[in-house]
Amino acid sequence: MRRPIIAGNWKLNLTITESKQLAQQLVNHLADVADRDIVIAPVFTALTSVAEIIEKSPIQLAGQNCYPQTTGAFTGEVSPKLLRDSGCHYVILGHSERRQLLGETDSFINQKLLKTLEADLKPILCIGETLQEREDQQMQEILSRQIKGGLTNLTEEQMGDVIIAYEPIWAIGTGKTATTEQAQQAHAFIRNLVLELFSPGVAAETRILYGGSVKPDNVDGLMGEEDIDGALVGGASLKAEDFSRIVRFKK
Ligand code: PEP
DSSP states (O other), X not given: OOOOEEEEEOOSOOOHHHHHHHHHHHHHHHTTOOSSEEEEEOOGGGXXXXXXXXXXXXXXXXXXXXXXXXXXXXXXXXXXXXXXXXXXXXXXXXXXXXHHHHOOOHHHHHHHHHHHHHTTOEEEEEEOOOHHHHHTTOHHHHHHHHHHHHTTTOOHHHHTTOEEEEOOGGGTTSSOOOOHHHHHHHHHHHHHHHHHXXXXXXXXXXXXXXXXXXXXXXXXXXXXXXXXXXXXESGGGGSHHHHHHHHTOOO
């Protein structure tokens, strides 16, 4: 069985003090949760402070990005090794905001993903289509390109640590969630792609998260779908009560 994961992407929000406060509230709300993985991704500058607060809780830490080199002349970048050193166990890669605003390509994301695995971090690979692409019937082509590009040169064993997040771009931060049927359809398509690229065993074990305006009032329906193994949550992850309710989804 695939263990569910609920991950909160705090994006470019919260000072160190605010991040510590939110992390402490989450620890208070979620200390007893044992049957699902809980991940939060604060800004880089708050990672080590938040790591201390969540240390003895079921909550784990993620970076929001990394660079595919370990050390060297790469001004302004952060390596997977340094994220691990800051207490992270996960890293979000290929978020649509980075693809769209910073021009990240599938091959660059693939380099990061390979380097992330070397550093003992679990990558959360984000993929998803725009509204125009969906309306032009290109969703499958886009997802296929992003999955094949992002997962190039990975072994079946490495796939055990990879998490995929399907985030239709038209649903991110817009309040427009995909219907449970739309999400399930995309997730089943992605799982089948993983099967074709790797094996039935890898496909059965790969966790695929849904992201895009997940809220307390729609999480239960989404999590009831066969191929939805968790959620990547933006806006609602900044409110302790909302995120805690999402973590405590009921099928
Ligand atoms: C995200 O940023 O990954 C996201 C899904 O955001 P939101 O939940 O706000 O749509």
